[in-house]
Amino acid sequence: MLTVISKRLTQLVPTLFFVSVLIFGLQHLLPGDPALVMAGEERDPVVIEQIRRQYRLDQPIPVQYLHWVRGVLSGDLGESMRLKEPVLDLVRQKLPVTLQLAVMSMIVALVLGVTLGILSAVYRGRTLDHLVNVVGLAGISTPNFWLGIMMILFFAVELGWLPASGYVSPFEDWRQSLATTIMPAFVLGNSIAGVIMRHTRSAMIQALDSDYVRTARAKGLSEGSVVLKHAMRNALTPVITLGALEFGTLLSGAVLTEQIFSIPGFGKLIVDAVFNRDYAVVQGVVLVTATTYIALNLLADIGYILVNPRLRA
Amino acid sequence: MTDAPADVVLEVEDLAVTFEGPDGRRTRAVDGVGFSVHRGRTLGIVGESGCGKSVTSLAVMGLLPKAGARVSGRVVFDGQDLLAASERTMRDLRGDRLAMIFQEPMTSLNPSYTVGDQIMEVLLRHRSMSRAAARERAIEMLRRVRIPTPEQRFDDYPHRLSGGMRQRVMIAMALACDPGLLIADEPTTALDVTIQAQILELMRGLREETGAAIVLITHDLGVVAEVCDEVVVMYAGQVVERASVGDLFAFPQHPYTVGLLGALPRFDERRDRLSAIEGAVPDMSAPPSGCRFAARCPFRIDRCAELPPLAPVAPGRLSRCWRAPLEALAA
Ligand SMILES: Nc1ncnc2c1ncn2[C@@H]1O[C@H](COP(=O)(O)OP(=O)(O)OP(=O)(O)O)[C@@H](O)[C@H]1O
Ligand code: SF4
Ligand SMILES: [Mg+2]
Numbered sequence: 001m002l003t004v005i006s007k008r009l010t011q012l013v014p015t016l017f018f019v020s021v022l023i024f025g026l027q028h029l030l031p032g033d034p035a036l037v038m039a040g041e042e043r044d045p046v047v048i049e050q051i052r053r054q055y056r057l058d059q060p061i062p063v064q065y066l067h068w069v070r071g072v073l074s075g076d077l078g079e080s081m082r083l084k085e086p087v088l089d090l091v092r093q094k095l096p097v098t099l100q101l102a103v104m105s106m107i108v109a110l111v112l113g114v115t116l117g118i119l120s121a122v123y124r125g126r127t128l129d130h131l132v133n134v135v136g137l138a139g140i141s142t143p144n145f146w147l148g149i150m151m152i153l154f155f156a157v158e159l160g161w162l163p164a165s166g167y168v169s170p171f172e173d174w175r176q177s178l179a180t181t182i183m184p185a186f187v188l189g190n191s192i193a194g195v196i197m198r199h200t201r202s203a204m205i206q207a208l209d210s211d212y213v214r215t216a217r218a219k220g221l222s223e224g225s226v227v228l229k230h231a232m233r234n235a236l237t238p239v240i241t242l243g244a245l246e247f248g249t250l251l252s253g254a255v256l257t258e259q260i261f262s263i264p265g266f267g268k269l270i271v272d273a274v275f276n277r278d279y280a281v282v283q284g285v286v287l288v289t290a291t292t293y294i295a296l297n298l299l300a301d302i303g304y305i306l307v308n309p310r311l312r313a
Numbered sequence: 314m315t316d317a318p319a320d321v322v323l324e325v326e327d328l329a330v331t332f333e334g335p336d337g338r339r340t341r342a343v344d345g346v347g348f349s350v351h352r353g354r355t356l357g358i359v360g361e362s363g364c365g366k367s368v369t370s371l372a373v374m375g376l377l378p379k380a381g382a383r384v385s386g387r388v389v390f391d392g393q394d395l396l397a398a399s400e401r402t403m404r405d406l407r408g409d410r411l412a413m414i415f416q417e418p419m420t421s422l423n424p425s426y427t428v429g430d431q432i433m434e435v436l437l438r439h440r441s442m443s444r445a446a447a448r449e450r451a452i453e454m455l456r457r458v459r460i461p462t463p464e465q466r467f468d469d470y471p472h473r474l475s476g477g478m479r480q481r482v483m484i485a486m487a488l489a490c491d492p493g494l495l496i497a498d499e500p501t502t503a504l505d506v507t508i509q510a511q512i513l514e515l516m517r518g519l520r521e522e523t524g525a526a527i528v529l530i531t532h533d534l535g536v537v538a539e540v541c542d543e544v545v546v547m548y549a550g551q552v553v554e555r556a557s558v559g560d561l562f563a564f565p566q567h568p569y570t571v572g573l574l575g576a577l578p579r580f581d582e583r584r585d586r587l588s589a590i591e592g593a594v595p596d597m598s599a600p601p602s603g604c605r606f607a608a609r610c611p612f613r614i615d616r617c618a619e620l621p622p623l624a625p626v627a628p629g630r631l632s633r634c635w636r637a638p639l640e641a642l643a644a
Contacts, residue, residue: 125335125380211420217376218415219435219486220408233425309470310424 001305008298012291019290020072023283024065033057034277038081055081055280068283077287078280080273087284090269095288097167098265101188101258102250104181108189109196110243112139114236116193117200121235122227124205132197140194148187148260155183165262184261188254192246199242203235210234237307244300248293252286322494322526323350323373328386330368330377340598342368344550345386347623348543350494355520355527357541357558359534359573363594365550366530367416370496372396373528374413375403391493409439412487416499418480422471428455428482429467432489439490454485457522458515477508481515488519495520496528501536513540534573538562546570549595549605552623556630566632566639568610604635612636 035051036043052058056067071078077087120132156164162179170177207213208231216230251266258267266285273281305311330343343365350356358366371377372384375395388395390411395403407413415421422431432451436442442450448467455463458481471479480500487495497516501509517540520527529541537544537558544561546554546569554567565571592609595601603618604610610617616635623633632638 211415211417212423214376215415215421215483215486216423218374218407218413220404220406220438221434222404230423234423307425309427310472 001302001311004301004305005298008294008301012294015294016287016290020069020283020287021065023286024061024068027279027282028061030274030277032277034081034279037277051081068280072287077284080278080281082273082276082278082281087280090281091284091288094264094266094269096169097263098251098254098258098267100170100177101181101185101254101263101265102247104185105188105192105250105254106243106247108185109192109246112189112193113196114200114239117197117239118204118227118232120197121201121204121208124201136194136197139190139197142190144187144191144257145260147190148184148257151183151187152260165260167261167263167265180261181263184254184257184263187257187260188250192250195246196239196242200235200239203238204231207231207235233307237304240303240307241300244296244303248296251292252289320351321349322352322391323528324387324389325349325369325373326387326389328369328372328388329384330365330372331383333381333383338598341600342550342597343372344600345623346545346547346550346552347386348545348552348555350526350528351542352493352526353520353524354542355529355540357537357544358528358530358547359532359537359544360547361594362532363597364547366547367498369547370413370498370528370530373496374407374411375400376407376413405439408435409490410493411496412490412492412494413496413498414480414483414487414500416502418476418483418500418503421483422479424471427468427470428474429469432482432486435486435489450489451485454489455482457488457519458482458485459511460485475508477504477512480504480508480512484512484515484519488523488525491523492525494526494528496530498530499532500529502532509536516540546573549600550597551605551633552631553606553633554631555623560627560630564627564640566626566630566637567606567634568612568636568639569606571639572609604633606634612639 035048116132120129123129152164155162168176216226255267258265270285326347328346332340433447436447452463607617621635623631626632626637
């Protein structure tokens with residue numbers, strides 16, 4: 001257990017270093033000059049020069065990088081050129097939104113994916129199995145933007161049940177918050193549910209064919225107990241890992257969906273930042289996302305060990 | 314077969330199992346098998362790999378897959394026909410009156426639960442007892458199967474135990490509710506020789522204590538000689554000979570049994586001894602219409618193109634061979 005954690009932690013430093021160099025480097029390859037963007041219409045050379053100096057854009061990239069790293073290590077992610085706000089504050093504002101969406105999407109994905117996966121494994125080869133597989137495949141292959149737009153058209157425009165876009169914090173009004181996030185959560189969860197369903201199905205089939213499930217039946221246990229206790233406990237172990245990884249991608253992968261539903265989360269933050277050459281924000285968001293992703297990996301590993309008695313010791 | 318009928322715990326008559334593959338191909342894995350098991354006695358079922366021993370025992374337990382396996386005949390346990398019983402009735406019997414242990418001790422326990430939990434589970438399922446009482450009983454069962462320091466083993470996960478220990482746990486679990494019948498499907502095949510002997514000794518002791526009837530499935534005629542009272546010899550899904558152990562070893566009445574005994578192991582060659590008879594088992598999806606052993610039988614005659622019935626050849630014994638009794642043939 002400790003070795004796994006320390007192994008992950010030692011991976012963390014070089015990974016983050018690599019990621020940060022990559023974003024830093026790629027970003028400066030992008031066409032467009034942030035100072036020009038900032039200066040606006042007039043393009044007054046004096047103003048531009050001043051902005052360059054203020055944000056150290058006049059210095060060589062490695063120097064800029066070192067400066068940034070020094071800031072990060074002391075807990076300072078820099079300042080947004082556009083919004084004139086510390087990046088850390090922006091992250092603090094937007095992360096909870098994305099996190100809420102990710103958690104809700106994951107709940108949708110797990111409930112749908114695990115339930116359908118178990119059903120199709122139990123009824124394998126029969127009509128229900130085929131049906132679930134078709135639905136699952138459709139879920140994976142439906143583009144998020146299309147599903148999102150269709151849901152807006154149907155539930156918001158046609159039926160008027162849900163708001164088409166916008167976001168309300170659960171601390172203000174949790175009902176309204178749920179109403180604004182349920183559609184994007186379904187869209188995001190749906191695409192992951194298909195993957196989770198397939199993994200659950202194959203893991204469950206393997207578990208249901210196992211000798212210990214035969215033993216459970218030989219004990220006279222009910223089918224429910226055989227499936228949901230004996231088989232599922234073993235089958236869900238790999239699904240946990242998958243879930244944690246998918247959760248990581250939700251943090252960064254919701255760009256399009258957040259855009260469609262106008263959810264002011266990480267996705268929107270980063271898109272705006274990229275278009276405005278707001279380097280510090282892009283770097284900050286990517287860094288936080290990468291760190292979270294790696295931390296989730298670690299949590300998945302720990303979870304895997306905890307549910308797997310052979311690895312505990 | 315000399316006991317009074319009241320002593321019969323399990324009576325299997327004309328049991329047949331047909332598997333239907335996804336391609337519609339049918340395999341009659343078990344074809345008209347019959348035997349009876351008496352209280353406190355052990356019946357051995359012997360035969361080569363693939364002759365239908367496991368399928369027979371799973372059919373008795375009602376554990377064959379619902380889809381794909383067609384079962385017919387009669388399986389009467391304690392006066393009740395199990396093949397006609399509802400799934401609910403079967404679930405109530407399994408683990409309680411009817412118990413089974415398997416060939417694969419390494420994989421037959423659930424790796425995610427402690428052995429104690431797994432034994433308690435069967436008690437809580439069939440007996441209305443508190444968790445504390447079930448725990449006590451589970452520990453007592455571990456002690457009865459001679460697992461050292463059972464209080465500590467109780468909380469172990471299966472991966473901490475050796476194959477022999479896991480099989481003891483399986484036995485403890487099977488006997489926890491005092492079953493009337495224990496089916497042991499090659500319980501020692503996967504274990505090494507000294508452990509095999511210990512497990513058999515244990516089963517013999519437990520049979521005396523509990524009075525359970527035992528069906529012991531095995532490849533090993535040595536095991537049969539040591540533990541069983543009666544024997545059923547199976548070949549290609551059918552019973553070819555039924556006799557008491559003494560009679561079978563003294564005067565085998567079917568050429569296949571003769572072959573088995575002739576190929577009786579020396580102690581250094583324990584595996585595969587049944588395949589020491591020349592030739593191979595017939596394909597069960599297209600079995601020969603005559604005697605199924607004909608292709609390998611040294612005593613074959615023209616009449617063997619017709620399937621012989623399982624017929625009495627001496628008091629208390631049956632053989633499926635046109636040329637039985639075989640004494641006259643001994644050269
Ligand atoms: N679920 C199943 N579907 C189709 N065929 C099966 C199934 N289970 C068993 N069979 C077939 O039934 C036949 C008998 O198998 P069985 O497992 O009873 O043999 P066995 O006598 O127990 O052999 P072994 O000594 O190797 O355990 C085999 O030909 C096997 O392929
Ligand atoms: S019936 Fe014929 S072929 Fe079959 S075992 Fe007897 S002698 Fe051999
Ligand atoms: Mg078998």
